[in-house]
Amino acid sequence: MAANSSLALLKRFIGEALSHKRTLAIVVASIVGSALATLAPPYILRIAIDRYILANNYSGFLAVALLYLASLVAQWFFATLQTFYIEVFGQKVLRDLRARLHEKVLLSNLDFFKDKSTGDLVSRIVNDTGIVNDVLVSGLLGSLGSLLSLIGIIIAMLLLDVKLTLVTLTSVPLMVIVAYYFGGKMRRAYRETRQKIARISSVVEESVAGVETIRAFGRESDVEREFSKVSRETIKAYLRVAVYMGLFWPLMNITSLLSVIVVIAYGGYLAYQGAVSVGVVVAFIQYAQRFRGPINEVIGLYDSLQSALAALERIYEVLDDENVEDYSGREVERLKGEIKFEDVWFEYENGVPVLKGVNLHIPPATKVAVVGKTGAGKTTMANLIMRFYDPTSGKLRYDGIDGREISRKSLRKRIGYVPQETYLFPGTIMENILMANPEASEEDVIRVCKQLSVHEFIERLPQGYNTSAGEAGKLLSVGERQLISLARALLKDPDIVILDEALSSVDPKTERLVQDAMLRLMEGRTSIIIAHRLGITRFADKVVVVDDGRIVEEGSPEELLAKKGYFYRLYTSQMGEA
Ligand SMILES: Nc1ncnc2c1ncn2[C@@H]1O[C@H](COP(=O)(O)OP(=O)(O)OP(=O)(O)O)[C@@H](O)[C@H]1O
């Protein structure tokens, strides 16, 4: 990443974070308070020693002792305040970022998802924002406090004695080297443990999700081997952290003590000569020990800055993606349901047309069956009617209105879509059907289910409508899921119905149930049924055969059968199989 582009990213991030002004003001106040409070105790100690203890003057000593105590309490108070409000501020920034990313995912059009995997998006929204918060909020603010303390300590020391200060500072480079070298090794080892843990979770996740496939291909021992390999690596990574921690902290303490030795040796010599007081030497000993923490923190920040900037870049890449779903346009209340494809061409990938000049007229309230080989472009036609995508060229008209002029939201409200794969959300079956129409009540759901004859089937589930869909996901067959999807569609009381039939075959009883429910949903509505089981085509007013992105045949089922063309061949081959 170029230096100026990371700087620009950082500037933008800080600019956005600054919107939480009040919390930030408290954070800054507590950082300043904390830095000042760290400086006070050694200074007070020096006064106590020089003016009271060594001067044998105990008259005001209690007051000084109490002041010392007060400064310790203040140090504790500000440190607590600082930790807490940095967290508050960080969580607010984190929440904003995550909310914006999540909203982006919801509002993006399908092109957005083309080159992003689910895992990658989840990781950006959950992990990358976490890293940014740790480093660029907590880390940066903490380091700001540390720098402030360091500067404060150096100023306080300079005020006490310039020569002693310069000699004491000679130990600083050593601390920097230890913090940079050994601390760096420790931090890198720690990052590695996190990667190993993520690897373990993904192995476990894959074993659970793919358990059937693993069993079917007898891969249990391979997966187990993979798991123990990752486990071993994880242990190694943790042990490495332990070794570096064991090396690092004592080393840091020793270098810190070295600076104390320097102060005692040189300061003692100066005190012996009478150039400084004993109190000053004691104060220096205390200041010298206060270098360690801030130096370590600032270097730690520097170390993790690179990875945090990379995380920030991944976050902004999502936020700046321009594939946003456009909801503007004309609102439609009700549609008569006429649909017209006018020389529609469409490509998902540039230069690879999937639909090649489709012309199709669907009059209101007619039932059209779309059939064709796998990959012919049937689902793509449904995607265009739903306006998940717009044609690359050509037009789709709804009641004569160009689809591009109609607001996507209002159009989709009028279409009941039963996709090829039913997605059930976590929650109950009831909630899963209700989501189709926020205005509907539970009674509506039951009425609709009765209408489709799926009520009895749902009642037979362990907890009826309250059966959890996650659990039911495993419990339900493809056909049964499709029944729920059909109920969802009917609850919207749509003007247009699109049914993308699932390919997998279901038992004859469920098939009857699905077919009856489909027919009931289609009644009196413009219906497009993408049929894999061709039996249902006999209920259609018109059959459309799609092949390689083109409509190759069109007509009533009887006509097409009599014609003995594409449809006839598809039909007889399927009926022959059955
Ligand atoms: N999101 C996508 N990005 C790129 N290409 C796609 C995408 N979706 C589908 N395709 C391609 O478009 C072509 C038509 O796919 P489509 O899903 O419309 O076929 P289909 O007729 O519905 O097939 P099936 O009967 O198997 O459901 C296929 O070659 C497919 O590989």
Ligand SMILES: [Mg+2]
């Ligand atoms: Mg399909």
